[in-house]
Amino acid sequence: MAGWVVVALDVIAFFAFSIALVLVLRERFENSNPYSGVIKLLFALAVLVYVFVAFSNILEHAGITAVLDEYEDYVEILFVPLIAYAVYTMHTARLYNDARRAAELLNAEHGLLTAIIDTSPTGIMLVTSAGTLAFANDMARETLRLQSGPGESLQMPDDLTCLSTQDSSVRPLSLEGLARGVTLFGSTCIVETGGKKVALSVSSSPLGTDAAPGAPQGSVVAFVDVTEREEARQGLLDAQARYSLDLERTVDERTVELLAVNRELGTVNRAKREFVANVSHELKTPLSAVRGFAELLLSGAPGPINAEQAKQLQIVADSSQELLALVERLLELERVESGHAVVTPSHVELDQVVEGVVDLIEPLARERGVKVVVESVGSVVAETDAGLLGQIVRNLVSNAVKFTPSNGSVTVKVLEVGEYRRISVADTGVGIATADQERIFEPFAQVADSAATRGGTGLGLAICRELAHALGGSVWLKSVPGEGSTFTLEIPARFSAG
Numbered sequence: 001m002a003g004w005v006v007v008a009l010d011v012i013a014f015f016a017f018s019i020a021l022v023l024v025l026r027e028r029f030e031n032s033n034p035y036s037g038v039i040k041l042l043f044a045l046a047v048l049v050y051v052f053v054a055f056s057n058i059l060e061h062a063g064i065t066a067v068l069d070e071y072e073d074y075v076e077i078l079f080v081p082l083i084a085y086a087v088y089t090m091h092t093a094r095l096y097n098d099a100r101r102a103a104e105l106l107n108a109e110h111g112l113l114t115a116i117i118d119t120s121p122t123g124i125m126l127v128t129s130a131g132t133l134a135f136a137n138d139m140a141r142e143t144l145r146l147q148s149g150p151g152e153s154l155q156m157p158d159d160l161t162c163l164s165t166q167d168s169s170v171r172p173l174s175l176e177g178l179a180r181g182v183t184l185f186g187s188t189c190i191v192e193t194g195g196k197k198v199a200l201s202v203s204s205s206p207l208g209t210d211a212a213p214g215a216p217q218g219s220v221v222a223f224v225d226v227t228e229r230e231e232a233r234q235g236l237l238d239a240q241a242r243y244s245l246d247l248e249r250t251v252d253e254r255t256v257e258l259l260a261v262n263r264e265l266g267t268v269n270r271a272k273r274e275f276v277a278n279v280s281h282e283l284k285t286p287l288s289a290v291r292g293f294a295e296l297l298l299s300g301a302p303g304p305i306n307a308e309q310a311k312q313l314q315i316v317a318d319s320s321q322e323l324l325a326l327v328e329r330l331l332e333l334e335r336v337e338s339g340h341a342v343v344t345p346s347h348v349e350l351d352q353v354v355e356g357v358v359d360l361i362e363p364l365a366r367e368r369g370v371k372v373v374v375e376s377v378g379s380v381v382a383e384t385d386a387g388l389l390g391q392i393v394r395n396l397v398s399n400a401v402k403f404t405p406s407n408g409s410v411t412v413k414v415l416e417v418g419e420y421r422r423i424s425v426a427d428t429g430v431g432i433a434t435a436d437q438e439r440i441f442e443p444f445a446q447v448a449d450s451a452a453t454r455g456g457t458g459l460g461l462a463i464c465r466e467l468a469h470a471l472g473g474s475v476w477l478k479s480v481p482g483e484g485s486t487f488t489l490e491i492p493a494r495f496s497a498g
C-alpha cells in the first residue's frame, strides 16, 4: 500500500478516535449515580489509548519520528482492563439504580400507609415485647394523651386509669399485658385521663409469630371511641330501670286498690247472697201457701166456683208454681256458690246415672218429638257424688231437649279420658251464637231470641258450672248456631277434697 494512503488512514483513525473521545466526554451520565463519573473516565481513557496509537502511527508512517512507537504497546495493554473495568462499574451502577428506585418506592408506600393510619378514626398502637410503645397514630396519641418521653419514646400518661372492662381478667390498655401478647375483640373499656372519661372498644392481637411459646411477643392494638354509644346505652338502661320502677310502683298501687275493691266486692257479694237467701226463704212459705190455697179452691172443696174463676185460679196456681221453682233454684245456686254444696263421694256407675236421668226426661222428650240416645263404652265408674252429678246431667239433658225442635235428637256419651271421666250432651237444636257461649254460664243469662227460654230461670247452667267445680271438674260448650250444641262435663275419676 502506498505510504500516503497509510498516513491518510492513520489521520482518519486519529480524527475518528478524537471525535469518539469528545463524544464520551460530552456524554451526560446520571449525575445522581455516584458511579457515572468513574464510568465516563474509564471509557474516555480507553478511547484515549487509541487516539494516542493513531497519533503515534501518523508520526511514524509520515516519517517524522518513531519516538512514540515504543510506548504504543504499553498503552495498548491498558485498553482491555479499562473496558472490563468500565463494564463492571456499569453493572454496579445498574444495581445501585435498582436499589435506589426500590427504596424510593418503599418510602412512597410507607408515606401513604402512615398518612392512612394517621388519618384513621381508629386509634392504632404497637406495643413491643419489652412493654414499650413503638408506634401510635394521631388518634391514639390524642385520645390517650400519649406523651413523648426522653429520647422521643412514647409514654402512657401517668393518670390513665382503666375504670371498668367487660372482661375482668384482662386490662386492655395495660402495657404489661399487651407486651405478653393479648387477643381481644371489641372489649369495652372505660378509661379516664386528664379528668375526662372515654369509653373505648379495644381489639388487639399478638405481634410476634416466631416467638418461643409463652415468651412475650408484643401486641398490635386498635381501639374506637364508643363514648357516645355507651352514653346512649347507659341512658337507655337508666330509662328502662326508671320505667321498671314506675311500673312496679303502679302495679303495687293498683294491686292495693284491687284488693280493696275485692274486699268490698266480697262484702257486697256476701250481702247479696244473704239477701237473696233471706228473701227466697221469706218468699217460699207464702208462695207455697198461695199455690196450696189456689189448688184447694180449684178442687172445689171450700165451695163451687165458676169457669172464669177456675181459669183465673189456674193462672194463680201456675204462676206461684213457677215462682216457687225460681226460688228453689236461687236457694240452690246460693248454696253452691257459698261453698255449702256438700260432696259425698261414693262408687258411681256413670252410665247408670245417665240412664236414670234419661228415663226421667223421656216423657218430656217424647212430648216434644226429640229422640234421646245414650252411648257408652261400657261400665264407666268414678269416685264422686252421684246426686250432684245427676243434677248436672239432668240440667244439660233437659236443656238439650228444650232447645231442640221436634224430630231432632240428643246424644249423651260417657267416656273415660285417662284420670278423667267425661259426659257429653250433644243436640241437633238451635245452637248458640259465639258471643253468647260464655255468657250463658252467668246467672240469669238467657239467649234473647230463643223462644224456648220462656219459662226458664236462666240459673241452670250457672248451677251446673258451680256444681262441676264442686266436684273438681268443669263444663264447657261447643256450638254452631242452627246446627246444635255439645255441652261437656269433665270430672276427675277420683274426687279429692281441697
Ligand code: ADP
Residues within 6 Å of the ligand: 395, 399, 400, 401, 403, 427, 429, 430, 431, 432, 440, 445, 446, 447, 448, 450, 453, 455, 456, 457, 458, 459, 460, 461, 462, 485
Ligand atoms: P234456662 O233455665 O233458661 O234454661 P240455663 O242456665 O239452663 O237457663 O240456660 C241459659 C240459656 O242458655 C238458655 O236460656 C238458652 O238460651 C241457652 N241454652 C242452654 N242450653 C242450650 C242448648 N242445649 N241449646 C241452645 N241453647 C241453650
